[in-house]
Amino acid sequence: MKSKNSNLRFLRPEHKFGLVIEPKTHALDSIGTWLTEQNVAQYGMVVVRGFDNYTVEMFRDHVAFIKTVFLDSTDPARTLHPQYSDVQTVTEGESPLNWHAENGIQPLRPDVLSLYRETAGTSGCTLVCDGVELWANLPTKIKNYFAEHRLEYDLTFDVLDLAKAFAIPNAEALDAEMLGAMIAHNIKVFDTDITITNVSARTLSGKWNPSCPTTTEGGTAFCSNVFRGVYLDSFVPKIEGGEPIPKEILAEIESVAQAAAVSVDWKEENCIVINNHRCLHGRTKPGAGRKVYVKFGHTGTTVANFQRNMQALLGAS
Numbered sequence: 148m149k150s151k152n153s154n155l156r157f158l159r160p161e162h163k164f165g166l167v168i169e170p171k172t173h174a175l176d177s178i179g180t181w182l183t184e185q186n187v188a189q190y191g192m193v194v195v196r197g198f199d200n201y202t203v204e205m206f207r208d209h210v211a212f213i214k215t216v217f218l219d220s221t222d223p224a225r226t227l228h229p230q231y232s233d234v235q236t237v238t239e240g241e242s243p244l245n246w247h248a249e250n251g252i253q254p255l256r257p258d259v260l261s262l263y264r265e266t267a268g269t270s271g272c273t274l275v276c277d278g279v280e281l282w283a284n285l286p287t288k289i290k291n292y293f294a295e296h297r298l299e300y301d302l303t304f305d306v307l308d309l310a311k312a313f314a315i316p317n318a319e320a321l322d323a324e325m326l327g328a329m330i331a332h333n334i335k336v337f338d339t340d341i342t343i344t345n346v347s348a349r350t351l352s353g354k355w356n357p358s359c360p361t362t363t364e365g366g367t368a369f370c371s372n373v374f375r376g377v378y379l380d381s382f383v384p385k386i387e388g389g390e391p392i393p394k395e396i397l398a399e400i401e402s403v404a405q406a407a408a409v410s411v412d413w414k415e416e417n418c419i420v421i422n423n424h425r426c427l428h429g430r431t432k433p434g435a436g437r438k439v440y441v442k443f444g445h446t447g448t449t450v451a452n453f454q455r456n457m458q459a460l461l462g463a464s
């Protein structure tokens with residue numbers, strides 16, 4: 148990611164995208180009433196900054212509407228907060244990160260990504276791009292390209308893990324036959340458009356096509372992971388059929404995203420809460436001493452839908 152900080156717009160309350168909560172406009176004890184599922188959906192991003200003693204405990208309390216977190220305890224890049232098992236650390240890293248949605252290549256993409264900055268560090272900035280603005284500003288030829296070519300991610304996942312994470316009673320009862328029935332009856336468990344290619348025990352292999360663009364409360368958004376190397380070195384976004392996305396298409400998306408980017412002016416004891424279906428995020432090369440925690444997952448609405456669909460599946464067996 149290029150670091151054209153001087154060209155970036157800084158987030159201001161008057162922008163229609165983003166809600167900024169600061170001492171001059173909001174009281175400390177009102178923050179919890181603004182950090183809501185509805186506001187994150189409506190504004191795309193909510194930033195809390197400028198308050199003294201805005202603690203990680205407050206942050207954790209205020210993002211309690213994020214209901215589930217997929218914690219991969221084997222991932223050394225995501226160790227847990229020393230006190231709280233639902234908050235993870237963001238690996239310090241030394242590299243810039245190109246535009247991505249958090250876990251955007253997972254079958255159940257988190258709805259919300261929230262970040263809490265404990266210490267500011269010396270340099271580097273967090274960037275957020277409103278996918279609605281990005282989509283609106285893309286040339287017609289690129290919009291047509293994505294109308295004609297769908298993205299394809301080919302991954303395997305364990306349905307039981309997901310069911311447990313969503314607190315589905317009797318999740319252990321899921322078996323290959325039931326998963327087959329789910330597919331046969333076209334029960335929509337996931338938000339994403341999935342083509343199942345293999346069912347084995349409780350594991351599904353599939354290809355899924357995150358809608359591109361997606362529709363959010365703010366309009367049509369481009370919020371797909373199209374850049375290489377954000378998660379897995381070996382992961383290369385492809386279009387249906389296995390071809391890579393042409394370099395000139397990627398370069399144009401990056402250029403438009405850069406023009407639409409907001410550099411979030413956040414420091415220690417600040418937080419950013421991002422609508423992960425609407426906004427891409429990234430960072431420039433981080434400086435030393437930066438300490439950031441993360442909590443991401445699904446809202447109550449998504450959890451309720453998932454539970455209802457899974458219960459229908461289990462009840463129908």
Ligand SMILES: [Fe+2]
Binds near residue numbers: 247249428
């Ligand atoms: Fe990220």
